[in-house]
Amino acid sequence: MANSDKNIVITPNIGQAGLPTLALTGQGNIPISLKVLDDAFGTISFQTSSGTQLFSVNNSTTGSIFSINDLSGLPVIDVSSEGNVDLAPYGGSVRVHGHNYIESANLTVTAASAAAIVSSNNGYIHFEISNNSQDFITNTNVMEINTSGEFGLRIKKRGILWCFVSHDIITSGSSSYVYITFKVNGTARGYHLITNTNGQWDGFTASQCFKVNSGDIFSIQMVATDITNVDRGDWGKYQFLFHAV
Amino acid sequence: MANSDKNIIITPNINQASVPSLSFIGAGNSSISLRVQDDSFGTLSFQNSGTEQFFAIDSNFTGLLRNRSNIFRVNDRNGQPVLNANCAFNTTVDLCPGEGNVKVHGHNYIVSASYTMTAASRNTIVSNNNGYIHFDIASDPQYFCTDNSVIEIVSSGNYGLRFWKDGIVSFFMHQDIISSNANSYEYVDFYITGQQGGTSGTRGRHLITSTNGQWDTLAAYQMFRVRSGDTLEVRIVGNNDITAIDVGNWSHYNVLFNAINF
Numbered sequence: 303m304a305n306s307d308k309n310i311v312i313t314p315n316i317g318q319a320g321l322p323t324l325a326l327t328g329q330g331n332i333p334i335s336l337k338v339l340d341d342a343f344g345t346i347s348f349q350t351s352s353g354t355q356l357f358s359v360n361n362s363t364t365g366s367i368f369s370i371n372d373l374s375g376l377p378v379i380d381v382s383s384e385g386n387v388d389l390a391p392y393g394g395s396v397r398v399h400g401h402n403y404i405e406s407a408n409l410t411v412t413a414a415s416a417a418a419i420v421s422s423n424n425g426y427i428h429f430e431i432s433n434n435s436q437d438f439i440t441n442t443n444v445m446e447i448n449t450s451g452e453f454g455l456r457i458k459k460r461g462i463l464w465c466f467v468s469h470d471i472i473t474s475g476s477s478s479y480v481y482i483t484f485k486v487n488g489t490a491r492g493y494h495l496i497t498n499t500n501g502q503w504d505g506f507t508a509s510q511c512f513k514v515n516s517g518d519i520f521s522i523q524m525v526a527t528d529i530t531n532v533d534r535g536d537w538g539k540y541q542f543l544f545h546a547v
Numbered sequence: 548m549a550n551s552d553k554n555i556i557i558t559p560n561i562n563q564a565s566v567p568s569l570s571f572i573g574a575g576n577s578s579i580s581l582r583v584q585d586d587s588f589g590t591l592s593f594q595n596s597g598t599e600q601f602f603a604i605d606s607n608f609t610g611l612l613r614n615r616s617n618i619f620r621v622n623d624r625n626g627q628p629v630l631n632a633n634c635a636f637n638t639t640v641d642l643c644p645g646e647g648n649v650k651v652h653g654h655n656y657i658v659s660a661s662y663t664m665t666a667a668s669r670n671t672i673v674s675n676n677n678g679y680i681h682f683d684i685a686s687d688p689q690y691f692c693t694d695n696s697v698i699e700i701v702s703s704g705n706y707g708l709r710f711w712k713d714g715i716v717s718f719f720m721h722q723d724i725i726s727s728n729a730n731s732y733e734y735v736d737f738y739i740t741g742q743q744g745g746t747s748g749t750r751g752r753h754l755i756t757s758t759n760g761q762w763d764t765l766a767a768y769q770m771f772r773v774r775s776g777d778t779l780e781v782r783i784v785g786n787n788d789i790t791a792i793d794v795g796n797w798s799h800y801n802v803l804f805n806a807i808n809f
Binding site: 303305306308309310311326327328330333334348350354356357371372373378379389390392393394395399400403404462464477478479490492493494495496497498507509511512513545546547 | 557562569585587644649655657689693721758763796799801
C-alpha cells in the first residue's frame with residue numbers, strides 16, 4: 303500500500319490469447335480490471351484480481367446486458383435486453399428508502415386493554431406480540447408498538463399504512479351499534495361499525511389505508527354502549543401493511 | 548466546445564500523491580474521470596470535473612465499510628446514494644435509501660388510494676334503491692391517490708375508477724347503510740369494463756342481510772386483474788328498502804394496485 307503501487311496498465315493483447323485488459327490500481331494495491339470478454343456481445347467485465355466479476359455490460363440482443371454480481375458471481379442486479387430488471391434474484395434484501403418496500407405487522411390486543419374496553423365500553427387498543435410464532439413486526443424501524451397516550455402504533459417512515467381488523471366481540475343489545483375509530487395523531491380518519499350482536503359472538507372486520515409521516519401515531523378506539531366480551535389472541539387480530547411512497 | 552477539446556488522458560500517477568485517473572473529454576469539453584481511490588477495495592470512482600462521484604464500483608466483500616462502501620453505487624447530484632448493491636454479510640439492493648421515487652413501469656410499484664362517495668350518488672342510491680358509486684376525494688387530505696396517472700376517478704357514464712396500467716387491483720370497501728327489512732338483502736356489484744379477459748362483465752357480488760332499521764356495514768374485499776384503460780364500476784342494489792347510506796368517515800373505498808406485466 304504505497305504510492306508506488308498506483309498504476310493504470312493497458313494491455314490490448316492483440317494477437318494473444320489473453321483478454322484485452324485495462325488494469326486500474328490505486329494506493330491500496332487492490333486492482334480492478336476492465337476486461338473485454340471473448341464473446342459475441344463485446345462484454346466489458348469489471349473484475350477483481352482473482353477474476354470475480356463485479357459488474358458487466360454488453361450489447362447482446364437477448365438475455366442479460368447489465369449485471370452487478372456478488373462475491374460468488376451471482377447477479378445482484380440484472381437487466382435484460384428484453385427490458386426486465388431483476389433485483390436480488392437469488393435472495394437477499396431489496397430495500398427502498400432504507401427498508402423493505404412493504405413492511406407488515408400482525409398484532410393482537412393486550413388482555414388489560416380488552417378488559418378495560420369491556421369495563422368502560424370505550425377504550426384504545428393496546429397492541430402486543432403475544433405469540434411469537436404468529437405475531438410480528440417485520441421492521442421496528444418503520445413501525446413499533448406505542449405504549450403511552452392513545453397507544454396504537456408509532457410510524458417511523460413516510461408512506462401509506464393499511465390496517466386490517468378482525469376482532470370478535472359480544473354486545474348485549476340488538477339495536478344500535480358498536481364502532482371503532484381509526485385515528486392519526488388523535489384525529490378521526492374513519493369509523494367502522496357493526497350492529498350490536500344481541501349476546502352472540504360476532505366479528506368486527508374493517509380495513510382502511512392512511513397517509514402517514516414519520517412520527518405519526520396511529521391509534522384505534524372502540525366505542526359501545528353494552529359490550530360484554532372482547533376476545534384477543536387468535537380471535538383478535540390487527541394487521542398492518544406499510545409501503546413507501 | 549470544439550473538436551480540439553476531445554481527449555482521453557491517462558494519468559497513472561505512479562509514486563505521486565494524486566490518484567490514478569482516466570479522463571474522458573468530448574467536444575462538449577465536460578470531462579468525466581475514472582479515478583482509482585486510495586482504499587483497500589480498489590474503488591473505481593466516476594467523477595465529474597468538480598470531483599462529485601456519481602458512480603462507483605469496488606471489491607468490498609468484507610462488510611468492513613458496509614455503511615459507506617458498496618460494490619456498486621450510483622449517486623445523485625448531492626453525492627447521496629440513489630442505488631446501492633451491497634454484498635457484505637447479506638446481499639442488499641438499496642433503492643433511494645434517502646428520499647426520491649422508485650418507479651416500476653413508470654410509477655410506484657404499489658399505488659394506494661382512499662375514496663369516499665359523493666353525497667349526490669348516495670342520495671340517488673337511497674332514492675332509487677340502486678345506483679353506481681361516484682367516488683370522491685372531497686378535498687379532504689385523508690382521501691388520496693398516490694399516483695393519479697395510474698388510478699383516475701371516472702365522472703361520467705357509470706362512473707367508477709379507471710386504471711391506466713396493467714396490474715392487480717385489490718379493492719376494500721366499507722359502506723354504512725340502513726335498510727328497513729329483516730329478511731332480504733342488499734348487495735354490491737363489481738363490474739369491469741374494457742379489455743380484461745377480452746370481455747366486460749360482472750366480477751363479483753357481495754351482500755349483507757337487510758339491516759332491520761339498524762346501521763350496519765356493507766363490507767367487501769375483492770381482487771381484479773385489469774389492463775390499462777379498464778374501468779371498475781361499483782353498484783349498490785337494494786330491495787326497495789334502503790333508507791340511509793352514510794358518506795365521509797363512515798364510507799371508505801380503498802384501492803391497492805400493484806403493477807404486473809401479464
